[in-house]
Amino acid sequence: xxxRSQTLLDPRKSPVQARSAVTVDxxxxxxxxxxxxxxxxxxxxxxxxxxxxxxxxxxxQYFPHKQALLFAVLHRxxxxxxxxxxxxxxxxxxxxxxxxxxxxxxxFLQAKTGRVDEARAMYGIVAELNxxxxxxxxxxxxxxxxxxxxxxxxxxKFRDLESVVFxxxxxxxxxxxxxxxxxxxxxxxRALPAQLLSxxxxxxxxxxxxx
Amino acid sequence: xxxRSQTLLDPRKSPVQARSAVTVDxxxxxxxxxxxxxxxxxxxxxxxxxxxxxxxxxxxQYFPHKQALLFAVLHRxxxxxxxxxxxxxxxxxxxxxxxxxxxxxxxFLQAKTGRVDEARAMYGIVAELNxxxxxxxxxxxxxxxxxxxxxxxxxxKFRDLESVVFxxxxxxxxxxxxxxxxxxxxxxxRALPAQLLSxxxxxxxxxxxxx
Amino acid sequence: xxxRSQTLLDPRKSPVQARSAVTVDxxxxxxxxxxxxxxxxxxxxxxxxxxxxxxxxxxxQYFPHKQALLFAVLHRxxxxxxxxxxxxxxxxxxxxxxxxxxxxxxxFLQAKTGRVDEARAMYGIVAELNxxxxxxxxxxxxxxxxxxxxxxxxxxKFRDLESVVFxxxxxxxxxxxxxxxxxxxxxxxRALPAQLLSxxxxxxxxxxxxx
Amino acid sequence: xxxRSQTLLDPRKSPVQARSAVTVDxxxxxxxxxxxxxxxxxxxxxxxxxxxxxxxxxxxQYFPHKQALLFAVLHRxxxxxxxxxxxxxxxxxxxxxxxxxxxxxxxFLQAKTGRVDEARAMYGIVAELNxxxxxxxxxxxxxxxxxxxxxxxxxxKFRDLESVVFxxxxxxxxxxxxxxxxxxxxxxxRALPAQLLSxxxxxxxxxxxxx
DNA sequence: CATGAATGAGGTTTCATTCAT
DNA sequence: TATGAATGAAACCTCATTCAT
Numbered sequence: 001x002x003x004r005s006q007t008l009l010d011p012r013k014s015p016v017q018a019r020s021a022v023t024v025d026x027x028x029x030x031x032x033x034x035x036x037x038x039x040x041x042x043x044x045x046x047x048x049x050x051x052x053x054x055x056x057x058x059x060x061q062y063f064p065h066k067q068a069l070l071f072a073v074l075h076r077x078x079x080x081x082x083x084x085x086x087x088x089x090x091x092x093x094x095x096x097x098x099x100x101x102x103x104x105x106x107x108f109l110q111a112k113t114g115r116v117d118e119a120r121a122m123y124g125i126v127a128e129l130n131x132x133x134x135x136x137x138x139x140x141x142x143x144x145x146x147x148x149x150x151x152x153x154x155x156x157k158f159r160d161l162e163s164v165v166f167x168x169x170x171x172x173x174x175x176x177x178x179x180x181x182x183x184x185x186x187x188x189x190r191a192l193p194a195q196l197l198s199x200x201x202x203x204x205x206x207x208x209x210x211x
Numbered sequence: 212x213x214x215r216s217q218t219l220l221d222p223r224k225s226p227v228q229a230r231s232a233v234t235v236d237x238x239x240x241x242x243x244x245x246x247x248x249x250x251x252x253x254x255x256x257x258x259x260x261x262x263x264x265x266x267x268x269x270x271x272q273y274f275p276h277k278q279a280l281l282f283a284v285l286h287r288x289x290x291x292x293x294x295x296x297x298x299x300x301x302x303x304x305x306x307x308x309x310x311x312x313x314x315x316x317x318x319f320l321q322a323k324t325g326r327v328d329e330a331r332a333m334y335g336i337v338a339e340l341n342x343x344x345x346x347x348x349x350x351x352x353x354x355x356x357x358x359x360x361x362x363x364x365x366x367x368k369f370r371d372l373e374s375v376v377f378x379x380x381x382x383x384x385x386x387x388x389x390x391x392x393x394x395x396x397x398x399x400x401r402a403l404p405a406q407l408l409s410x411x412x413x414x415x416x417x418x419x420x421x422x
Numbered sequence: 423x424x425x426r427s428q429t430l431l432d433p434r435k436s437p438v439q440a441r442s443a444v445t446v447d448x449x450x451x452x453x454x455x456x457x458x459x460x461x462x463x464x465x466x467x468x469x470x471x472x473x474x475x476x477x478x479x480x481x482x483q484y485f486p487h488k489q490a491l492l493f494a495v496l497h498r499x500x501x502x503x504x505x506x507x508x509x510x511x512x513x514x515x516x517x518x519x520x521x522x523x524x525x526x527x528x529x530f531l532q533a534k535t536g537r538v539d540e541a542r543a544m545y546g547i548v549a550e551l552n553x554x555x556x557x558x559x560x561x562x563x564x565x566x567x568x569x570x571x572x573x574x575x576x577x578x579k580f581r582d583l584e585s586v587v588f589x590x591x592x593x594x595x596x597x598x599x600x601x602x603x604x605x606x607x608x609x610x611x612r613a614l615p616a617q618l619l620s621x622x623x624x625x626x627x628x629x630x631x632x633x
Numbered sequence: 634x635x636x637r638s639q640t641l642l643d644p645r646k647s648p649v650q651a652r653s654a655v656t657v658d659x660x661x662x663x664x665x666x667x668x669x670x671x672x673x674x675x676x677x678x679x680x681x682x683x684x685x686x687x688x689x690x691x692x693x694q695y696f697p698h699k700q701a702l703l704f705a706v707l708h709r710x711x712x713x714x715x716x717x718x719x720x721x722x723x724x725x726x727x728x729x730x731x732x733x734x735x736x737x738x739x740x741f742l743q744a745k746t747g748r749v750d751e752a753r754a755m756y757g758i759v760a761e762l763n764x765x766x767x768x769x770x771x772x773x774x775x776x777x778x779x780x781x782x783x784x785x786x787x788x789x790k791f792r793d794l795e796s797v798v799f800x801x802x803x804x805x806x807x808x809x810x811x812x813x814x815x816x817x818x819x820x821x822x823r824a825l826p827a828q829l830l831s832x833x834x835x836x837x838x839x840x841x842x843x844x
Numbered sequence: 845c846a847t848g849a850a851t852g853a854g855g856t857t858t859c860a861t862t863c864a865t
Numbered sequence: 866t867a868t869g870a871a872t873g874a875a876a877c878c879t880c881a882t883t884c885a886t
Binding site: 212255256257267268271275276277 | 854855856857858859
């Protein structure tokens with residue numbers, strides 16, 4: 001699979017008929033399935049097509065190449081997470097910090113662990129592809145929503161809110177990733193929301209002091 | 212590259228003559244170089260051998276297959292980080308929390324950013340290979356060192372220290388990864404040590420309160 | 423070419439479209455050609471594909487690996503010989519020994535020397551591959567047909583017919599192999615049918631006496 | 634292993650020192666061992682050297698290439714069989730047919746089954762290499778010994794003794810090969826000498842009649 | 845639109861052979 | 866002489882992609 005510039009990564013044609021939309025969806029779903037059951041190395045276009053109940057030819061009708069397919073899967077995931085996050089953040093404006101963070105953490109965890117398998121699959125895609133650009137943009141949009149929200153916090157003001165939010169999100173992504181990738185004891189998984197809240201609030205507390 | 216069980220990942224033969232040790236080292240180094248310049252997808256055994264100034268045949272004298280090569284590189288990195296961390300932790304016993312964490316963060320950052328390229332390459336390897344087992348063991352050993360250290364903290368006692376340390380390390384790994392993978396503004400990079408300290412101490416503060 | 427268990431030797435997929443049947447046949451035929459012109463050592467999958475007017479990829483669509491290809495060729499040959507032999511044997515029930523053996527020898531020689539090249543190629547395959555199992559089964563089926571026939575001989579009864587037939591077929595296979603492998607004087611080749619008949623009848627005569 | 638003309642197949646240098654003779658012998662013996670335990674495909678020069686307790690370099694001191702090594706093994710076997718056969722034949726001049734054949738069959742079986750493993754290994758070598766020439770010469774010499782013997786038979790004279798001996802030896806080689814290659818029931822193995830005698834005498838009887 | 849047979853570049857791995865030590 | 870590290874040609878096999886049906 002040769003590396004391609006990202007301008008070529010868009011789907012080949014938009015499914016205009018209902019039937020096509022179903023097919024495309026089946027393919028995207030199949031991609032995640034194969035990714036999880038076989039791994040990225042074993043993910044071949046034929047295997048994806050088979051699992052989707054289609055033929056390779058059909059797959060290539062909708063995706064110009066394998067990268068575009070993987071990219072589309074990633075994009076769909078990003079959209080979902082971003083949407084959840086943005087809406088939650090918007091709904092939490094003008095609240096105290098603790099309330100805000102509790103809501104955001106909840107939303108983030110729900111988006112990520114609602115379909116753990118999907119989230120797990122994404123890590124593989126991101127590692128393999130040239131997704132730096134896309135991931136950066138996605139993260140930037142997510143952070144923007146949090147920045148906007150935190151600006152309206154009733155109980156705190158931050159200098160350099162950008163940096164603060166970077167740390168917050170990056171710090172959260174660590175434990176979340178560890179849990180999504182699996183193999184953590186149940187105790188840790190259960191405690192995760194509360195722990196993340198401690199993590200965030202603790203950090204914000206420290207930062208506030210230095211303001 | 213077919214998936215292989217990890218018991219087969221050991222190097223094929225230990226170099227007995229002096230020159231072979233040099234060769235093996237050159238190959239490991241070349242692997243990192245190629246990983247960074249070409250990416251894991253484009254990393255071929257021939258390319259690695261060439262960059263190492265050797266032939267494929269030589270590469271295969273020391274590594275039974277590509278996976279073993281990548282695995283060896285990862286293992287070497289793990290050893291280095293683990294050693295730094297363990298020594299620092301051991302030297303920080305019986306100190307206050309803030310001192311401990313400052314030392315540990317410093318050591319961790321030095322190990323990871325001392326050779327950013329190497330650290331960056333590792334993320335690729337981990338994503339590609341079946342490294343779960345190895346990574347888990349490495350992380351467990353690192354956490355054990357921190358647990359042992361924190362037990363002796365002069366200014367705090369923790370219930371469930373295991374979970375606390377899990378959160379600490381996982382939380383730190385987020386921002387560190389973001390920075391190592393590159394593309395972050397210089398301001399963030401510079402501020403990282405202090406920010407990580409805030410993150411850790413803030414979290415520990417929160418946890419202490421609930422004890 | 424690594425040794426593989428025989429359960430994996432089956433063709434990969436059955437051709438569903440008409441053109442693929444042609445392709446498969448061309449590949450099998452090409453295998454024999456290459457086997458004879460280049461020898462088993464020089465038989466490479468690429469060479470076979472080229473000779474068949476196809477590409478390696480196509481070859482591997484129908485045969486999971488080189489062994490399976492060779493095995494398929496052998497199997498086809500076995501089927502042909504077995505069929506000829508079985509039919510002839512069945513048609514010769516209830517005849518005197520001499521008539522029976524003349525018919526069988528004739529059939530066997532025809533099957534083997536009708537396409538000497540093919541037969542010759544088989545010896546190479548058998549030597550190279552792990553064909554013990556397959557060959558044994560084939561031989562067993564052939565012997566069974568002869569046993570059934572000889573039981574109905576009008577002029578002889580044998581104790582331990584199994585052993586007798588083993589000796590008959592094994593004895594015949596010697597000279598036939600010598601001739602098929604080539605380089606024997608024309609005189610010997612011409613005289614072969616009659617000589618084989620003498621061999622078989624002579625042996626049966628001896629065995630009868632001891633009954 | 635490229636095919637080579639047979640003029641190059643001679644050992645590189647004759648071992649003049651006793652030590653060398655031991656080494657060469659160990660290598661030849663190791664070749665047979667590897668041939669039997671690993672098969673011809675897996676027989677590599679390094680493996681042979683290891684099994685012989687030497688290094689590849691040493692192996693190549695005595696054999697210019699792999700083919701020469703295999704060829705030497707075959708040659709040694711041929712010499713042994715030929716010698717046994719020739720001596721027995723010479724010692725059986727001026728005897729009746731039955732005595733002659735009994736002696737020859739006994740000698741042949743002893744030579745072949747005395748070290749079944751060795752004999753079995755030979756079939757592999759012969760199939761793989763370009764040994765036609767060498768095998769033909771060996772067979773010719775064996776037949777010559779039998780022809781000379783049979784000429785002096787006290788109870789029979791044959792027209793075209795050459796052809797008769799060809800049939801005799803070829804016919805015998807069938808069952809012997811079957812048994813040497815293994816997997817035959819013990820009953821058959823035990824009965825082999827007597828059966829071969831029946832085979833030969835039966836055939837000779839038939840031929841005599843037609844004289 | 846859908847199919848799946850065909851393609852072939854390119855990747856991994858082996859192993860006979862050489863040659864510096 | 867003996868060693869074993871190094872070589873690299875060449876084999877096997879995969880899989881993204883195309884295109885005739």
